[in-house]
Amino acid sequence: xxxxxxxxxxxxxxxxxxxxxxxxxxxxxxxxxxxxxxxxxxxxxxxxxxxxxxxxxxxxxxxxxxxxxxxxxxxxxxxxxxxxxxxxxxxxxxxxxxxxxxxxxxxxxxxxxxxxxxxxxxxxxxxxxxxxxxxxxxxxxxxxxxxxxxxxxxxxxxxxxxxxxxxxxxxxxxxxxxxxxxxxxxxxxxxxxxxxxxxxxxxxxxxxxxxxxxxxxxxxxxxxxxxxxxxxxxxxxxxxxxxxxxxxxxx
Numbered sequence: 001x002x003x004x005x006x007x008x009x010x011x012x013x014x015x016x017x018x019x020x021x022x023x024x025x026x027x028x029x030x031x032x033x034x035x036x037x038x039x040x041x042x043x044x045x046x047x048x049x050x051x052x053x054x055x056x057x058x059x060x061x062x063x064x065x066x067x068x069x070x071x072x073x074x075x076x077x078x079x080x081x082x083x084x085x086x087x088x089x090x091x092x093x094x095x096x097x098x099x100x101x102x103x104x105x106x107x108x109x110x111x112x113x114x115x116x117x118x119x120x121x122x123x124x125x126x127x128x129x130x131x132x133x134x135x136x137x138x139x140x141x142x143x144x145x146x147x148x149x150x151x152x153x154x155x156x157x158x159x160x161x162x163x164x165x166x167x168x169x170x171x172x173x174x175x176x177x178x179x180x181x182x183x184x185x186x187x188x189x190x191x192x193x194x195x196x197x198x199x200x201x202x203x204x205x206x207x208x209x210x211x212x213x214x215x216x217x218x219x220x221x222x223x224x225x226x227x228x229x230x231x232x233x234x235x236x237x238x239x240x241x242x243x244x245x246x247x248x249x250x251x
Contacts, residue, residue, distance in 0.1 A: 004034040005096040005206045008089060010103040011040055012065070015047025017101040017122065020195035021202075022054045023242065029235040030199050032206060036093045039086055041065065041105055061085050065104045076108075083111035090115060097202065100160065104137065109162050117212060119160035120205070121167070122198045124190050126154035126174055132165030142183035142190070152176045153186060155194045157201035159212070159219075168212050168219045171201040192243060199239075200232060 009018050018038065024030040038051040041063025051058050063082055069075040082105070090098065100107075100121040112119060125131035125141050130148070132141075145153045154174040159167035173193040177186060204210050209222040223229045 002032050004032045006034050006036040006094060007097050007099050007202070008036055008086075008093065008095040009038045009047075009051075009099045009101050010086065010105075010107075011038055011045070011047040011101045012042045012063070012104040013045055013047060013102040015045070015050045015102065016191065017194055017198055018047055019050050020239070021099070021101075021199055022050070022056075024199040024236075024239055027235075027238045027242075029239055030203055033202065036095060037089065039089065041082065041103075047102070059085075059089055063105050079105065080108050080110055083108045087111060087114055097205070098160075099198075099202070101198075106134070106164055107160060112160060112162055117159050120157060120170070120202065121160050121165070122155055122157045122194050122201075123165050124153075124155050124187065124194065126152060126156060126172055128156055128158070128165045128169070132156075134164050136165065139183045139187065142187045146177065146181060146183060146186065150177065153190060155190050155197055157198055168217060170205065170210055170219050170221060171197050173197045192247070195243065196236065196240070200236070203232065204228075 011018055021030065021035060025033060025035065035056050037057040037059055038047060039059045039061055040048050041061055043060070048058050048060070061082055064075055064078045069078065096118065098115060098119040100119065107119065123132055125145060131144055136144070142153070152174045154172060156169050157171045158165070158169045161167035175186070175190045175193055204221060209228065211220045213220060
């Protein structure tokens with residue numbers, strides 16, 4: 001029997017991507033994966049309620065976002081101290097992968113180096129060179145996409161490295177920019193794709209279907225052998241159906 005790989009989520013906000021994982025696991029779509037806990041750096045963030053409702057352990061650790069520090073050095077020390085607590089949890093819980101889901105802090109180099117190619121993030125853009133990097137979060141990403149005049153955006157699941165949003169990409173999804181789009185409209189459509197792409201990328205990863213290139217700037221991903229893509233889609237249709245019903249309720 002294959003032991004389930006244990007995930008630790010780092011989150012700061014409403015936790016919709018975290019919830020998509022919970023739903024995928026409950027529906028039997030994601031296999032051999034277990035959410036061992038959620039670390040949150042923001043008091044009373046909705047993701048904490050989602051985790052507790054699902055019976056998942058939570059860890060509230062004071063973060064650095066939104067806090068004032070006397071110097072950049074003091075802020076960096078606080079960030080490293082936060083990451084050390086996260087690494088302690090990784091070790092004590094025997095975590096296999098750390099999943100960033102709406103996490104508003106940049107993890108330190110020490111964290112990345114201690115857990116190489118085991119920390120995953122999703123960014124709400126297709127082109128991370130143009131629309132990724134420090135301070136490119138949330139609505140800023142979508143507004144930048146719209147002002148640039150490109151025909152599409154999307155989302156990218158990638159490994160976390162020392163370069164913000166520039167780690168090797170595991171999976172990308174395109175979302176067209178439509179006439180009359182606003183940042184919020186585009187963001188809503190991209191979020192729906194995030195909820196599908198992120199679980200798929202993790203399932204590929206835990207099954208050993210992701211190989212980082214020798215150059216370290218990309219990934220080779222096996223979507224197709226043994227009809228993996230077909231079986232995945234057949235399973236994920238259960239979530240897509242729920243997603244469609246929820247979308248109709250809000251229209």
